[in-house]
Amino acid sequence: MYSILALLVVVGAVYAQVPRPCNSPPQWESREIRVDPSQKFMERRRLIYDATNRRERRFEEIEIGSDRSFYDQLTLWNENKMYQVDLKTRKCNVTVPYRPFFQRGTFPGEKFDYEGVIGGAGLPNEQVTIQQFSMNTTGDARFSLVSSPDCIPIQNVHITTKYGYEQSNYYDLSVGISDPMAFIPPRECEEEEVFRLFLDRFHLRAKCLSADVLVILEIVCNVDQPTSTRLASPSIWECNEIKVDPSANVTKKRRLSYDSRNKRERRVETIDKASNITSYDELILWNENKMYRLDLKTRICNVTVPHRGWIPRGTHPGEKFFSQDYVGTPGYPKERLTVLHYYDLNIGISDPRVWTPPKECLQRMFLVAICLLVGAVSAQAPVPCSSPPQWEGREIRVDPSQKYEEKRFLAYDETQQRERIMTEIEIGSEKKLYDILILHRENKMYAVDFLTKKCNITTINRPFRPRGVIPGSKFEGEVVIGAAAIPNESVTVLAFSGNFTGEAYTGLVSSPDCFPIQNIHFSQKYGFEQSTYYDIKIGISDPQLFLPPRECTTPPPPGY
Template sequence: MKVALLLCFAVGTVLTQQPNPCQSPGQWEGREIRVDYSQKYEERRRLFYDETNKRTRTIAEVEFNSTRDFYDVLDIYSTNQRYSINMRTRQCNVSTIDRPFRYRGVHPNAKFEQLVSLGLTGFPGESIQLAIFSANETDEFYTGTVTYPACIPVTNIHITQKYGFEHSDYFDITAGISDPMAFVPPQECTKSRRNATSVNTPHIDMKAAILLCLAIGAVLGQIPTPCLSPKQWEGREIRVDYSQKYEERRRLFYDETNLRTHTMAEVELNSTREFYDVIMLFKERKMYSLNRRTQQCNVTDIEPDRSFHYRGVHPNARFEGIVSLGAAGFPGENIDVEIFSANETSEYYTGLVTSPGCIPVNNYHVSQKYGFEHSNYFDITIGITDPEAFVPPPNCKAPPS
């Protein structure tokens, strides 16, 4: 996983000189969607972040009328104390923090990796530039994206030997902390300082957690009809298969009209690992998989129960809300994105697209058979430039029927 995060793929825009790591705001608040791949756990929460004083507060976004447990957690690293309140029972647990401060912005020891474009370049309000940075500590690896050049957090990934693989996306960020009491331990935690055992974060059902009723930065007066994403486009995809603990970066040709895709793994320089060029033709129910190193091709039938993976808005999607990526008040540093979801018999989907252009930003697929997949999309252009994009390579021959 760690190696895959640093794949050397060409990007849509590259600086003539590599920039030094920018400085993310030291104090901000916003919303976070956090996935702990190792624990198979996902939550949406309000986040108050104070890097200057090394403290955070996360308040889970609670489902309406839910009887499940959600938590309000205050971490103060200067005293190494964690205050965790069960938002349903109001019971507080005070414990010792057993891990280092987690940077949400650019890590202090980060190095620049590349620039990419999120959304559709050339359409005002439909795209932003992102810078990718990474850092490698003794027992921790970090990679993250921030808006460029203002350095507003968009997403980051932390990999540690002890805590595994964690992924967070950030929305509706505002600089500074609006609530002066945000980092004051709640009354429930100061009435009694009895010894408490470590807090065990609840394992929330993944599918249910995606639909948490979080407050959103802007809401339409009426629920809109799902917008129509482009049917044919090409770009880059970072895909994570949580069930298989697998992540890859690849070039993607996407043709929803004819139900076909072509993915080309972005290959590491001098790597001896296996990377694949895969064409999936759903109308013909055929998959062509070419090993990029050995040039050996494998032709198989697409499983009867495997449906086409929609990258844009799903045909049966419903509108969930609108959030902002980046930070308001920074021209060119934020875009509005709409959230849609769809629930099929054996598949659940939720995705983000730019508003109003409907350009794919990311999506989640949950299916009974194939588990949980998450993809982010960058450097998208409309249409397919290569007329041979969906033609199987000459050394890929279908087996006789």
């Protein structure tokens, strides 16, 4: 009890020096894990964030074998537009944002809650100092966890009447935007809009065309006015292409990107859902002797050599001017196309990523490489590490279903399966303080109400649950909390997970010493439970912490 009194005195001194909310970087990239307890799922995605221009790009990580949809989302709040591409069907949907801009990191008006250390306190390169800020307004509560002193976002929790409980954890964060083209709408969205406008104009011109004239059209694009003295076509351009095959009675519409300098082409055919004709996304790299061909319906990729040699489009060296003709109505510029026996296109390439092979093809190549390396790597695959069996620290426990946050001092002894918890529970505006001793091997729990001094002794209603890595868990990956590029402001974290009977588990520990950082449990019986640990120190400072509280061993006074 004396330690608690001393703690209260220290708290009074600390609050006299309360830090004010820092300013998180306005532009950064990271991996994000978003937790939605109501839906019982975790969403993993790549996040590119720009608070200055109020825009975000989110690439969800596809889970192979999953039936749910995964998306590439670009949200531009200043333009009131959201582009969303289904990563399986490649279909684009353009709408308005479904919610206002949400500032990540710290938020103006938040107050300081506490400061702590994630990882092993006192261990070089295995700890990061954090600060939590929060605010409560009508129907809206926010909690922001950032690193200190540079205010790198680590976690945001947002609880609202409209959207419920939302939690985002950030890993592998890098300050700044590495690719400014990340905020350009996805190609599928641009193609859909551009090709629709193109077809509108093309149908106007097609009124005057006969079937014979259509056959001679190979490319219909933005075409400059012809000049008989022009002998060389531009080397890099892109357009919408209409390819007609009279023998097969097939007309294909596709987006063409052309680069004669590097001998490469990208052709993305338009899918005709009413037709049984297969449509493809083809990338042909003649200098590398490779052709990537993705079936746009089945999403199966085939990697082969080009089926034909490189053929330049436009003029060929040595050709001479033959003639020029008009298709459409002469005298009406908006209804006229110039068609030459050589094509004079001058557009350039708007998106250099067009020369990157389709994701499905890269995944296939990656899986092949993994199969070759798995024998060597499996011997080095991380196995669940062993967290320290005895330690003391601070714990923040969140229960979204009950809408409360619990702050604890925790003394933990895995060897003897016992815990001492001094906790502050905040439910709405009400705070309660308890001193709890849990002895699993004796199947007893002692709980003392700090305000009434009343002790309650009960049996334990749940089994002992190890903190840190649970035996039988599998390794999921390695990430960094904080900013890896900033000295002493990041910690390397190992992620483990497990699915047990009626319960799913995810655990984060520091590397290499396996200090517990966070545990998340989904269970049918207890719902969603999350514990985050700070200021961990190995060992138990006072062995008497595991003796029953004095209030539980001393008989109460008469009439109590």
